[in-house]
Amino acid sequence: MNPILEGLVKALWLLVSLDPEVYSIMFLSLRVSGFAVIIGAALSIPCGATIALRDFRGKRFLMSIINTLMGLPPVVVGLLVYLLLSTSGPLGPFQLLYTPTAMIIAQLIMVIPIITGVTVSAVSAVDKGVREKALSMGATGWQLTVTILREAKIGLLTAVIVSFGAAISEVGAVMIVGGNIRWITRVLTTAIVFETELGEFGIALALGIVLLLLAFVINWVLTQLQWSGLRR
Amino acid sequence: MLVETQGLTKAYEGREVLKDINLTVQEAEFFTVVGPSGSGKTTLLRLIDLLEQPSRGRVIFNGVEVGDSERERHALRRRIGMVFQQTVLLNSSVYDNVAYPLKIRNQTEDTIYRKVQETLELVGLKEFEKRKATTLSGGEMQRVALAQAIIYEPELLLLDEPTVNLDPRNVAIIENVISHVNKNLKMTVIMATHNMLQAEQLADRVAILKEGELAGIGHAEEIFGKPSDFLASFARLNNVFSGVSHVDEGGLAKIDIDGLELEATITRTGKVTLFIRPEDIILSTSPIASSARNTFRGKIIEATDLNRNVQVKVDVGKVFVATITRRSFQEMQLNLGSEVYLTFKASAVHAV
Amino acid sequence: MRPETRLTVSITILVVLVAGGVLVVSYEYYHWRPMQYMILATTTSTYDSGLLDYLIPVFESKYNIQVRILSKGTGESIEIAKRGDADIVLVHAKTWEEAFVNEGYGVHRVGVMYNDFIVIGPKNDPAGIKGITNATTAFRKIMEAGNQGRAIFISRADRSGTNAKELEIWTKINVKPSNKTYSWYLEAGAGMGTVLRMTNEKQAYTLTDRATWVAFRDQLNNLEVLVEKDIILLNPYGVIPVNPQKYPQRNYKAAVAFTKFLISEEGQRLIADFKKEGETLFFPMARDFGKATQLGFPNQAQEVAWYDTQDPLALQSTAFVTIAVLNTFHNLEVNFSPSLICSWDDM
Numbered sequence: 001m002n003p004i005l006e007g008l009v010k011a012l013w014l015l016v017s018l019d020p021e022v023y024s025i026m027f028l029s030l031r032v033s034g035f036a037v038i039i040g041a042a043l044s045i046p047c048g049a050t051i052a053l054r055d056f057r058g059k060r061f062l063m064s065i066i067n068t069l070m071g072l073p074p075v076v077v078g079l080l081v082y083l084l085l086s087t088s089g090p091l092g093p094f095q096l097l098y099t100p101t102a103m104i105i106a107q108l109i110m111v112i113p114i115i116t117g118v119t120v121s122a123v124s125a126v127d128k129g130v131r132e133k134a135l136s137m138g139a140t141g142w143q144l145t146v147t148i149l150r151e152a153k154i155g156l157l158t159a160v161i162v163s164f165g166a167a168i169s170e171v172g173a174v175m176i177v178g179g180n181i182r183w184i185t186r187v188l189t190t191a192i193v194f195e196t197e198l199g200e201f202g203i204a205l206a207l208g209i210v211l212l213l214l215a216f217v218i219n220w221v222l223t224q225l226q227w228s229g230l231r232r
Numbered sequence: 233m234l235v236e237t238q239g240l241t242k243a244y245e246g247r248e249v250l251k252d253i254n255l256t257v258q259e260a261e262f263f264t265v266v267g268p269s270g271s272g273k274t275t276l277l278r279l280i281d282l283l284e285q286p287s288r289g290r291v292i293f294n295g296v297e298v299g300d301s302e303r304e305r306h307a308l309r310r311r312i313g314m315v316f317q318q319t320v321l322l323n324s325s326v327y328d329n330v331a332y333p334l335k336i337r338n339q340t341e342d343t344i345y346r347k348v349q350e351t352l353e354l355v356g357l358k359e360f361e362k363r364k365a366t367t368l369s370g371g372e373m374q375r376v377a378l379a380q381a382i383i384y385e386p387e388l389l390l391l392d393e394p395t396v397n398l399d400p401r402n403v404a405i406i407e408n409v410i411s412h413v414n415k416n417l418k419m420t421v422i423m424a425t426h427n428m429l430q431a432e433q434l435a436d437r438v439a440i441l442k443e444g445e446l447a448g449i450g451h452a453e454e455i456f457g458k459p460s461d462f463l464a465s466f467a468r469l470n471n472v473f474s475g476v477s478h479v480d481e482g483g484l485a486k487i488d489i490d491g492l493e494l495e496a497t498i499t500r501t502g503k504v505t506l507f508i509r510p511e512d513i514i515l516s517t518s519p520i521a522s523s524a525r526n527t528f529r530g531k532i533i534e535a536t537d538l539n540r541n542v543q544v545k546v547d548v549g550k551v552f553v554a555t556i557t558r559r560s561f562q563e564m565q566l567n568l569g570s571e572v573y574l575t576f577k578a579s580a581v582h583a584v
Numbered sequence: 585m586r587p588e589t590r591l592t593v594s595i596t597i598l599v600v601l602v603a604g605g606v607l608v609v610s611y612e613y614y615h616w617r618p619m620q621y622m623i624l625a626t627t628t629s630t631y632d633s634g635l636l637d638y639l640i641p642v643f644e645s646k647y648n649i650q651v652r653i654l655s656k657g658t659g660e661s662i663e664i665a666k667r668g669d670a671d672i673v674l675v676h677a678k679t680w681e682e683a684f685v686n687e688g689y690g691v692h693r694v695g696v697m698y699n700d701f702i703v704i705g706p707k708n709d710p711a712g713i714k715g716i717t718n719a720t721t722a723f724r725k726i727m728e729a730g731n732q733g734r735a736i737f738i739s740r741a742d743r744s745g746t747n748a749k750e751l752e753i754w755t756k757i758n759v760k761p762s763n764k765t766y767s768w769y770l771e772a773g774a775g776m777g778t779v780l781r782m783t784n785e786k787q788a789y790t791l792t793d794r795a796t797w798v799a800f801r802d803q804l805n806n807l808e809v810l811v812e813k814d815i816i817l818l819n820p821y822g823v824i825p826v827n828p829q830k831y832p833q834r835n836y837k838a839a840v841a842f843t844k845f846l847i848s849e850e851g852q853r854l855i856a857d858f859k860k861e862g863e864t865l866f867f868p869m870a871r872d873f874g875k876a877t878q879l880g881f882p883n884q885a886q887e888v889a890w891y892d893t894q895d896p897l898a899l900q901s902t903a904f905v906t907i908a909v910l911n912t913f914h915n916l917e918v919n920f921s922p923s924l925i926c927s928w929d930d931m
Contacts (some may be wrong), residue, residue: 087668087831093835097669098623098652130319136281136721137333137380138310147332151323179654180624197777198632 007205012212014206015179020200022207026163026214029187032100032174035169037115038105041160042169044112048159053131063120069113074106075172081106082176098179103187106173111163118162123148157226160221168215188214233311233387233420234259235280239289242275249275251444252411257437260418262411264431264452267441273424274317274407279389280422281314293388310337313381315389319373321365326357329365329376333384351383354412356405371402382413389413391423395430402540404462406433410482429510429555471508477501477583484525484578490543492549495525504583512580513554515544516573517564525578528552532570535561546574620901622838625662625670625747628775630821631655633865634794638858645843648901649838657775665689665824674823674837676745678880681822690824692890695881696846696868697855698820701749702797702805705789710734713789715887719814720756725758726789727759730768736788737761741771746817748765750791753816762799780804793819796863808889820869820879841899844869844891 003029051062082094083089085097087103126148134147149156171189178185180194188211195204240253246564251370252270257263260297265273276418278284280291281306282298293308327348334344352358355375360368365376374394381389392408395403411434413419426432431438431452440448448455470506475489485496487504496506519527530548542561544554552574566572622808630636631653640651649713654670655663658677665673666689671688675681684690703722711729713722739761740747754761761769770788772779776796782788784804797809811817821845825839845851847870855868869875876884 087833089667092668092833099656127320129316129318130322131831132283133316133377133380135283135322135331136309136312136314136316137336138384139305139336140306143336147322153323179652181623181652181654184652197628197775199777213776 003201003205008211010118010202010206011089011209015213016209017078022210024183025186025188025191025207026210027186028100029168029211030214030218032103032187033164035104035108036111036167037160037164039104040108040111040115040163045119045149045156045159048116049123049145049152050115052120052123053145053148058232063117065115066117066120071112072110073172074110074166074170074175076175077110078106078173080172081109085177090133097177098181098185100178100185102177103185106177107167107170110170110173111167112210114163114166115159119156121154122159125155126151154226157172157222160220161226164218164222165215168218169211234570235388235420235422236277236292237280237289238292240279240286240291241288242272242279242284243287243497246250250279250286250445253446255439255446255449257420257422260414262414262421262434262436263423263439264429264435264437265424265439265441266426266431267424267447268426271441272445273441274392277314277392277422277424280388281312281390282309287465310384311386312388312390313384313386315374315377315381315392315394317392317394319370319377321376322577323366323374324364326352326363326365326376327361330383333380337384347383351379355379355409371398371405374398374402375406375409382409382419385417386419388420388422389434393425395425395427400536400538403430403502404537410434416523416524425427440501454458469507471510471513473506473550475490475504475506479505480539486584487581489550491583492528494581496580496583497579498581498583502584506581506583508552508576508580510553510555512576513552513564514555515546515556515560515564517566517571517577519573520575522575523577524575526574526576526581528574530572530574532566532568533574535566535568544572546572548574552564553576606791616919619649620835622654622672622835622842623652623653623654623670624672624674624842625656625664626653626674627658627661627748629793629796630674630676632777633793634860635757635855635858635866637796639846639851639854641820641851642854643842645805646845647838647841647899649835649841651665651842657742658745658748665826668834671834671836672823672825672842674821676819676821678820678822679748681824681878682880684824688830689827691827692840692843692887693822693824693881693883694843694847694883694887694891695869695876695879696821696823697852697868697870698818698875698879699794699866700812701746701791701817701819702809703789703791704783704797705735705810706787706806707809708787709809711789714810715804716811717814719753719811719817723753723759724757727757727766729740731768733768735787736768736770737792738770738772738779738783738786738788739789740776741773742775744776746776746791746793749817749819753791754817757914761894768874772928780807783807794863795860798863798865818879820876820881821866822881837899838901840891840894841896844894844896844899847888847891 042209046142081102082097085091085094085102087097096105098192130145130151131148134144139147171193174185174187175190175193178187178190180186180190186194188207192204192207192211195207235257237253237255240250241248242250253276265276267273279286282291298305298308303422322332330348330351331544334347350561352361355374355378357379360372365373368376369449378394387437389410394410396405397405407430408421410421414421424435435452437450438452439446439456459544473489474492475487477485477487477498479485479499479501485498487496487506489506494506498504514524519529528548530546532544533547533551534545538555540558541555542558544556544566545562546552546554554574622871624635631707632655636653644651654664656664658675658680661670661673661675662680662684665684674696685693692910703719705711711726711734713725716722716725726735726737732739735741740749763769763771772782776792777800778793779790779799780796781803785807787806823843825836825843826834828834828836852868852870855866856864857895870884871880871886873911903905
């Protein structure tokens with residue numbers, strides 16, 4: 001059977017048959033990347049908004065750094081976090097290595113520059129006049145920031161969508177800090193690597209299709225949010 | 233609200249954009265500021281709206297000087313409405329845009345709904361509630377901006393060239409609304425414009441800004457009754473022509489503008505630039521015998537409704553703009569293509 | 585929306601978030617901190633053979649300790665253990681194992697089992713090595729054929745046990761192979777499965793462990809076993825608990841328990857019984873002291889004796905939640921055939 005077709009059929013079978021291992025892997029993928037993006041957004045959006053709205057010395061320099069970090073290879077992040085969390089490392093006593101928490105931390109670090117960078121871009125793109133207009137209409141500090149963020153909504157959600165996509169499909173960081181331990185730290189991407197190594201291309205493809213489906217569902221929801229209320 | 237500025241000065245990077253402005257605007261007065269681009273009109277309005285701090289000098293509202301605290305400035309801004317030159321609206325529906333100032337004042341849904349309806353009706357956008365604000369035409373967007381500025385009933389309304397680049401219909405609506413809130417709701421209005429006609433029609437008093445300095449302040453009739461070179465240079469004056477002038481022995485100047493000959497009381501010779509105020513031109517359907525030295529025959533090529541008046545463009549070889557009352561326009565049964573006579577005195581021809 | 589509804593909505597969202605957070609945290613806690621666990625660092629070939637998935641459930645239910653397996657290359661596994669991120673290593677690389685112990689990272693090293701390597705190559709065998717009983721000679725013939733452009737050799741080149749063995753043989757004929765010096769020597773830098781597929785594609789020669797060969801041979805139509813059973817091809821596995829003095833945070837007790845299990849009669853019998861496609865993949869050697877010494881475990885007798893004195897009851901975990909409970913969720917049984925490791929045809 002054509003391997004891609006085989007993979008498609010297998011993917012559907014794995015999902016429909018409620019295969020516990022596949023579901024465990026799926027939920028772990030969702031959990032790890034989901035938490036990383038949620039926490040990352042909570043930290044990065046205010047940061048990015050602040051950077052965008054204020055002028056200060058070294059702003060351009062900071063932006064160059066953020067933009068560079070956006071392209072940081074996940075596997076490098078993984079390696080750094082591994083060295084950090086290792087028993088021999090500074091955070092050794094917490095024994096966090098090879099746990100989902102470690103994976104969340106690694107993906108969080110990976111995701112923060114992305115969300116911050118896109119947020120700065122989105123907020124900066126909001127017409128400067130909007131801020132003044134809102135001010136002149138009597139908006140105060142907090143109201144002002146919320147108004148600007150609302151205007152940048154499309155861009156902000158892009159940040160979330162992009163970073164979630166990057167997180168859920170990366171394999172380097174979660175492999176190194178998670179260890180791909182069965183049932184414990186195996187996610188979709190590391191499972192695909194594992195099955196490929198075994199030569200089980202059909203299953204690997206199936207898992208790949210499951211990953212795509214998962215990503216599609218999440219992105220569909222996020223895109224609804226992105227464009228909500230902006231029909232003609 | 234009584235607005236007063238004392239020694240108001242603003243400098244950007246060493247360059248003084250506003251120099252020592254002293255003026256007082258009375259309660260419920262319609263005050264206009266005229267001047268060319270770059271003369272500091274926008275800066276003046278921004279300083280009064282407390283969007284920026286002056287380099288020197290102060291702004292005083294109702295006898296109370298504006299302090300430094302951000303909180304005080306916020307509170308004052310809530311009593312001032314401003315319409316900017318560049319229309320900026322929020323990326324949502326017209327309803328949400330107009331309701332915004334009330335939402336941030338935490339008013340109830342019902343009150344907001346009612347007020348939005350009233351205000352939209354006032355600016356003639358009743359049916360536009362659900363439309364996305366950024367898909368509207370320029371004039372409609374500016375009306376939304378106006379609605380936003382007046383819905384919370386500010387004591388002072390600031391307008392920065394609100395009708396520039398808009399079509400006459402929108403200009404008319406906006407002018408009506410501004411006039412209405414000023415006369416009927418007693419809102420103090422300060423408007424910047426370079427349309428002399430508009431300023432003359434609407435304002436009580438006028439201030440002229442030239443390169444950041446006050447170059448004249450007084451009642452509208454005074455200022456516009458005697459147009460100066462300066463005013464002519466930037467105010468959107470119509471009937472501006474270039475020609476060559478000869479002054480004859482009688483002291484009357486004959487000016488040749490591309491074949492058409494005008495007579496004027498100016499003393500200059502050689503190349504000149506002239507203008508004639510549209511209100512100084514008399515329109516008639518048959519030639520009139522009068523003391524006026526200039527009479528030309530032509531056809532109406534354009535007629536624009538300006539509410540109480542009609543602005544008429546007549547081609548007599550060169551195109552002249554004349555303003556007559558709407559009633560006259562109707563009574564004379566004028567229309568596009570109508571043959572008319574233009575008559576104006578030699579003294580109505582001004583040299584720039 | 586009204587201020588009042590906004591407040592209600594915010595509070596609801598907050599409550600939902602907090603409840604969700606609590607649920608997730610408690611699930612996390614329940615899921616992976618219910619009991620003792622032990623991190624075993626081993627090699628990909630060991631793990632991929634399926635032996636561990638066969639052995640470990642027995643151990644887990646006996647001692648109530650959860651085994652978490654890191655399957656990496658030999659070099660990486662040892663490095664991880666040196667950093668104290670694993671409790672025990674199971675690898676097959678004598679030199680590195682000895683260094684591991686000598687540098688103070690591991691204690692009580694014992695030999696558990698051995699299997700063997702085989703030299704596989706294309707069915708038409710251009711180097712003419714089929715049936716040769718001396719692996720070193722075979723390698724020389726491959727080199728000669730390679731120099732004449734008739735053969736290719738693919739190396740793991742990834743610091744694995746297999747790689748170590750392969751290099752050991754080259755050293756015996758005084759060759760330090762690299763792609764620079766010999767164009768017929770390809771350095772893959774990949775795992776055994778990948779290298780086997782590559783060897784098949786290119787109809788080349790390579791060194792592989794028997795277990796992986798058995799697992800993959802259906803996919804490798806161009807290859808067959810050419811050289812086997814030379815002593816040098818024997819591949820002993822050592823298991824080493826991480827030194828508790830170096831890393832007191834680690835679960836030394838569990839490591840000792842696991843080793844004890846592996847070298848016990850039961851463990852050794854299970855290893856011998858493990859077959860794939862009718863072939864025995866691993867041969868127990870823990871209690872064959874002669875063999876063990878021959879294969880590089882001179883202290884086997886003493887160490888085994890030491891392990892025998894360790895009381896199993898004292899090593900068992902007394903955690904509240906048992907493996908059995910946890911595994912009902914995972915649908916694991918003692919004779920579990922992992923759903924993702926068997927192929928589609930088995931389903």
